[in-house]
Amino acid sequence: MGIITVSDKSFEMAAPVLIIGAGACGCCAALAVKEAGREVLVLERDAAPSGSTSLSGGQVLGAGTALQRAAGIEDTADLLANDLIVKAKQQNDAAMARHIAAQSARTVDWLVETHGVPLASQQAFRYPGHSAQHMHATPQKSGAELLVCLHNAVAAAGIDVVLSAHVTDLFTEADGRVVGVRLSRPDGSVEEIGCDALILACNGYGGNPEMLQRYIPDIAQAHYHGHVGNQGDAVNWGLELGAAISDMGSFQGYGAVITPVMIHLAWACITEGGIQVNVSGERFSHENTGYSEQALHVIGQPEGVAWTIFDQRGQDIAMDLIYHREAMEIGAIRQVDTIAEIAEIVGCDSGTLAATMEDVAAMGRGEKTDAFGRDFTTKPPLQAPYYVAKITGALFHTQGGLDVDLDGRVLRPDGTALVNLFAGGGAARGLSGPADWGYLSGSGLLMATTLGRLAGTAAAAMTAMTAD
Numbered sequence: 001m002g003i004i005t006v007s008d009k010s011f012e013m014a015a016p017v018l019i020i021g022a023g024a025c026g027c028c029a030a031l032a033v034k035e036a037g038r039e040v041l042v043l044e045r046d047a048a049p050s051g052s053t054s055l056s057g058g059q060v061l062g063a064g065t066a067l068q069r070a071a072g073i074e075d076t077a078d079l080l081a082n083d084l085i086v087k088a089k090q091q092n093d094a095a096m097a098r099h100i101a102a103q104s105a106r107t108v109d110w111l112v113e114t115h116g117v118p119l120a121s122q123q124a125f126r127y128p129g130h131s132a133q134h135m136h137a138t139p140q141k142s143g144a145e146l147l148v149c150l151h152n153a154v155a156a157a158g159i160d161v162v163l164s165a166h167v168t169d170l171f172t173e174a175d176g177r178v179v180g181v182r183l184s185r186p187d188g189s190v191e192e193i194g195c196d197a198l199i200l201a202c203n204g205y206g207g208n209p210e211m212l213q214r215y216i217p218d219i220a221q222a223h224y225h226g227h228v229g230n231q232g233d234a235v236n237w238g239l240e241l242g243a244a245i246s247d248m249g250s251f252q253g254y255g256a257v258i259t260p261v262m263i264h265l266a267w268a269c270i271t272e273g274g275i276q277v278n279v280s281g282e283r284f285s286h287e288n289t290g291y292s293e294q295a296l297h298v299i300g301q302p303e304g305v306a307w308t309i310f311d312q313r314g315q316d317i318a319m320d321l322i323y324h325r326e327a328m329e330i331g332a333i334r335q336v337d338t339i340a341e342i343a344e345i346v347g348c349d350s351g352t353l354a355a356t357m358e359d360v361a362a363m364g365r366g367e368k369t370d371a372f373g374r375d376f377t378t379k380p381p382l383q384a385p386y387y388v389a390k391i392t393g394a395l396f397h398t399q400g401g402l403d404v405d406l407d408g409r410v411l412r413p414d415g416t417a418l419v420n421l422f423a424g425g426g427a428a429r430g431l432s433g434p435a436d437w438g439y440l441s442g443s444g445l446l447m448a449t450t451l452g453r454l455a456g457t458a459a460a461a462m463t464a465m466t467a468d
């Protein structure tokens with residue numbers, strides 16, 4: 001795996017634009033390239049495209065979309081940009097956050113109106129840090145459905161996706177220009193394809209334990225809930241080519257993956273007043289700051305587990321999500337009527353748990369303040385029937401990556417762009433700042449869809465100029 005320097009290398013097969021990775025970023029980039037009138041080939045290592053996109057909740061951020069207007073939701077790019085910047089405590093790339101927020105409505109409108117992706121504005125609940133109902137999702141509200149819709153659009157546009165094509169090496173000339181790639185097939189055969197521009201849409205390094213240990217040791221031992229094929233190839237190729245990388249210690253965690261079945265519990269269970277207790281029946285954090293930072297709070301508890309306790313309000317919203325229904329069906333979420341039954345499930349002293357629940361109720365009535373800083377007065381008190389799930393913290397998605405400009409061009413440390421290399425989605429530096437607490441829900445697919453589209457448009461324009 002690496003960079004092979006060549007001069008005057010010819011290829012039997014070539015495309016103006018090559019894209020590595022057939023997740024949301026690769027699909028959106030490919031659609032944009034094709035729309036700009038250039039040919040494009042997508043190379044995907046898996047036999048069936050999946051990526052983290054298909055494992056995701058499929059919630060796509062967009063501010064000021066036609067769908068929101070039709071639903072009477074007031075939202076603007078400024079609101080979304082501000083949410084992204086505030087969540088990352090002003091430690092992300094603010095210019096990128098503003099640009100991506102400003103382009104987000106166009107991406108959603110384009111996916112819906114031009115490519116028939118059946119997104120709808122989501123209004124059931126508001127994720128932490130969202131100042132408006134920014135989310136959009138397909139009817140099943142699943143990443144798998146989103147990816148199928150994107151691939152249907154890619155197929156309808158006449159774009160070829162080459163499957164079982166694991167790109168191992170990039171061919172570059174002395175000035176860093178990428179002239180092609182080498183890929184390996186499952187039978188061990190090797191193929192080479194030339195290009196005028198390359199888009200890295202092969203996500204981050206969540207599937208690479210060695211890179212996790214190097215860059216994010218705190219989460220390296222946790223369960224990784226993303227796509228294991230994301231091995232950090234973009235970062236490693238970029239580094240070899242002299243690219244800059246940033247925020248490598250940053251990640252999207254999730255503080256509620258049901259264990260041992262490893263299904264992620266809908267976050268509405270928390271936003272609607274739910275709490276988390278440890279094996280002693282005690283709360284240990286402000287659960288509603290954000291699901292990303294909650295991962296390390298949970299992992300820090302005895303045995304690295306906790307129990308999420310919620311009631312019908314969270315349950316009614318969560319049951320709209322396919323993975324939550326699946327967790328209910330297999331009994332990974334239990335419904336009970338009394339605190340004593342919850343204590344039995346947790347294995348803690350029922351008096352301690354009752355005291356925890358009474359504390360929360362008192363905080364909800366405004367009689368007490370929370371030592372962890374959560375305001376419980378905005379939601380009604382938890383009431384029977386209760387729902388309980390044993391959860392752990394997990395890594396969803398790395399947020400560090402290649403520095404890119406506003407068109408997805410990969411940058412060197414001095415800010416100049418590499419000749420013809422682009423990156424988007426999880427391959428590029430995210431909008432989350434340096435750590436786990438800066439991830440605003442939905443910003444993963446935002447960077448995949450919108451930066452993918454922008455990179456595709458820019459790569460197409462670059463190759464059109466080369467061709468002229």
Ligand SMILES: Cc1cc2nc3c(=O)[nH]c(=O)nc-3n(C[C@H](O)[C@H](O)[C@H](O)COP(=O)(O)OP(=O)(O)OC[C@H]3O[C@@H](n4cnc5c(N)ncnc54)[C@H](O)[C@@H]3O)c2cc1C
Pocket residue numbers: 020021022023024025026043044045046049050051052053054055056057058059060061143165166167168201202203225226227229230231233264395396397424425426427441442443444445446448
């Ligand atoms: C459980 C979960 C829930 C999530 N929910 C949400 C959500 O609701 N909203 C949101 O915004 N974000 C969510 N995210 C984050 C989101 O999934 C990612 O940000 C997004 O999918 C990244 O898209 P991508 O196209 O960059 O990467 P991917 O979808 O991972 O696609 C990358 C592709 O590249 C391929 N690849 C890698 N290396 C090579 C190679 N060398 N050669 C060929 N192919 C290669 C991989 O096989 C993969 O198919 C969630 C993540 C997880 C894990």
